[in-house]
Structures are given as C-alpha cells and as structure tokens.
Amino acid sequence: xxxxxxxxxxxxxxxxxxxxxxxxxxKFATRNRDEALDLVQEAMLQFVRRYSIRPREEWSVLFYRxxxxxITDWYRRTFVRRKILTWLGRPGEEDSEDPLQRMPDTGNxxxxxxxxxxxxxxxxxxxxxxxxxxxxxxxxxxxWEGMDLKQTAFIMKCSEGSVKTHYSRAVHTLRGLxxxxxx
Amino acid sequence: MNAKDSEKVFLENVQGLLDQxxxxxxxxxxxxxxxxxxxxxxAVDERHPRFFFPRRWVLAGSFAMATLAAAALLFFLYPSTAxxxxxxxxxxxxxxxxxxxxxxxxxxxxxxxxxxxxxVRPNGKGV
Numbered sequence: 001x002x003x004x005x006x007x008x009x010x011x012x013x014x015x016x017x018x019x020x021x022x023x024x025x026x027k028f029a030t031r032n033r034d035e036a037l038d039l040v041q042e043a044m045l046q047f048v049r050r051y052s053i054r055p056r057e058e059w060s061v062l063f064y065r066x067x068x069x070x071i072t073d074w075y076r077r078t079f080v081r082r083k084i085l086t087w088l089g090r091p092g093e094e095d096s097e098d099p100l101q102r103m104p105d106t107g108n109x110x111x112x113x114x115x116x117x118x119x120x121x122x123x124x125x126x127x128x129x130x131x132x133x134x135x136x137x138x139x140x141x142x143x144w145e146g147m148d149l150k151q152t153a154f155i156m157k158c159s160e161g162s163v164k165t166h167y168s169r170a171v172h173t174l175r176g177l178x179x180x181x182x183x
Numbered sequence: 184m185n186a187k188d189s190e191k192v193f194l195e196n197v198q199g200l201l202d203q204x205x206x207x208x209x210x211x212x213x214x215x216x217x218x219x220x221x222x223x224x225x226a227v228d229e230r231h232p233r234f235f236f237p238r239r240w241v242l243a244g245s246f247a248m249a250t251l252a253a254a255a256l257l258f259f260l261y262p263s264t265a266x267x268x269x270x271x272x273x274x275x276x277x278x279x280x281x282x283x284x285x286x287x288x289x290x291x292x293x294x295x296x297x298x299x300x301x302x303v304r305p306n307g308k309g310v
Contacts, residue, residue: 175190
C-alpha cells in the first residue's frame with residue numbers, strides 16, 4: 001500500500017512538472033486554451049494508463065510522445081473540419097488574442113522592463129504559433145525541453161535527419177522574425 | 184561574438200521567455216490543470232489489470248500454442264512406420280525386472296538343472 005502511495009506521489013510530481021509546458025505546447029499548436037487543456041487531459045490519461053509502469057527516466061520522452069501524437073491527431077481533425085467549412089462557404093474560427101498578454105502584473109517593480117519582456121514574449125509566442133507544426137514541435141522539444149536528437153526523433157516518430165532539418169529551419173525563421181530577442 | 188555564441192544567446196533568451204510564459208498562467212487554467220492531473224492519478228488504478236496480464240504473456244502463450252499445434256499436425260500427417268525391434272523389448276524386460284542379474288550368469292547350470300528335473304520326481308526318485 002505504501003509503495004503504491006509513493007509511486008502515485010512520484011507520478012503526481014512528474015505530471016506537475018510537465019503540465020504547464022505541455023499546456024503551452026498544446027496551446028501553440030491549437031491557439032485555443034480549451035482545446036489545449038483537452039489535449040493535455042487526453043495525453044495525461046493515456047500516459048498514465050499505458051506508460052506509467054515504465055521506468056521513471058523514460059517518462060518525459062514517453063509523455064511528450066503521447067502529447068505530440070494527440071496534437072497531431074487534433075491538427076488532422078481540425079484541418080479536415082476547416083476544409084469542409086470552407087467548402088460549405090463558412091469561414092473558420094479567427095485566431096483570438098491571448099488574454100494573458102493584456103493582464104497587468106502588479107508584482108513587477110520595473111514596469112517598463114516588464115512591458116518590454118511582455119512584448120518580447122508576445123512576439124515570440126506569435127512567431128512560434130506561425131511556424132509549421134513539425135518545425136514548432138522540433139523547436140520546442142529541442143530548445144525548450146532540452147531533448148537530444150534521438151529523443152526528439154522518437155517523440156516525433158521521424159528520423160534524426162528530419163529533426164535536424166525542422167529544427168534548423170525553425171531557428172532560422174525565428175531569428176529572422178525576432179531580432180530584438182537576441183539582445 | 185561568433186554565430187554559435189549568437190545562437191546560444193538567442194536560445195537562452197527564448198527559453199527564459201517560454202519559461203516565464205509557462206509560469207504565469209491564468210489562475211483558471213492552473214486550477215483546470217490541477218483537476219486534470221488529479222483525474223489522471225485516479226486513472227492509475229485502471230492500469231492494474233494490464234500489469235497482471237501483460238501483452239507479452241499473451242504473445243508467449245500464443246507462440247507456445249502455435250508450436251504445439253504444428254507439432255501435433257506433423258505427428259498426425261506423418262506417423263512413424265518403423266517397427267520396434269523385439270530383441271530390444273526383451274532386453275528391456277530383463278533390465279527392468281526385479282530379478283537378480285547373476286541368475287543369467289549361471290544360465291548353463293540352470294539349464295542342466297532343468298533337464299535333470301525332467302527325470303527326477305519331487306520325491307527324489309527317477310521316472
């Protein structure tokens with residue numbers, strides 16, 4: 001019984017570690033908070049049922065593999081839905097602005113610095129959202145999650161060469177779009 | 184600053200901004216994420232049947248059954264036509280009998296004794 005509680009607590013900590021990043025990744029792909037939360041929920045449930053018995057050191061890669069799979073499924077479904085809506089003469093949903101970007105942060109002592117960072121963050125998130133899905137995933141997994149080539153290829157179900165290509169294209173595009181972030 | 188250092192600085196800045204975005208989620212989103220996590224932890228108990236009956240056991244059992252079926256099929260399709268040598272069976276009887284083996288070492292003596300019995304009655308007198 002104690003070991004079950006311990007393993008549940010370990011799992012709880014792991015999920016707490018990854019949930020925010022997972023949500024952000026899903027939100028970059030879907031551009032919608034609720035859709036992103038649904039994808040995180042599906043990914044967590046599938047991960048827990050299928051892979052939580054695997055060794056702890058494999059969890060991160062397996063979780064992101066499940067999440068990527070859910071995002072790709074969502075992307076396919078949405079693509080088909082948009083095509084049908086376009087064919088029926090009804091335009092798809094417009095991208096909505098993230099309300100978080102407009103929220104004031106009263107805890108920051110230097111408002112101008114905060115605004116600058118917020119602007120940079122907004123620009124970065126917009127640029128990442130604009131990337132093709134594969135480039136977006138390769139970039140986030142490599143640059144943000146710190147996955148190596150092999151892990152990223154496993155998560156994305158493609159070759160290491162493809163990961164290199166997607167990642168370098170993403171970095172090139174983002175650096176071109178975000179000159180200000182370099183400084 | 185060379186191109187590699189420049190890219191490193193760029194990526195560090197990007198990481199910092201992405202981390203900041205993940206840390207500053209709306210409270211409503213944070214609550215929803217906590218609920219999702221709690222729901223996932225409840226689902227941990229649903230995985231136990233898989234633990235006791237993993238897929239590899241099913242695969243191993245199927246493989247064993249298929250091998251047995253193939254062996255049985257071969258046995259019935261190509262039954263052995265060779266006959267067992269009778270001499271070997273006699274040897275087997277000798278080996279497995281509880282008699283002491285030294286009786287066969289004095290076989291000539293017992294054969295002679297048997298021929299004598301044919302001429303001698305139980306009371307010791309001849310025919």
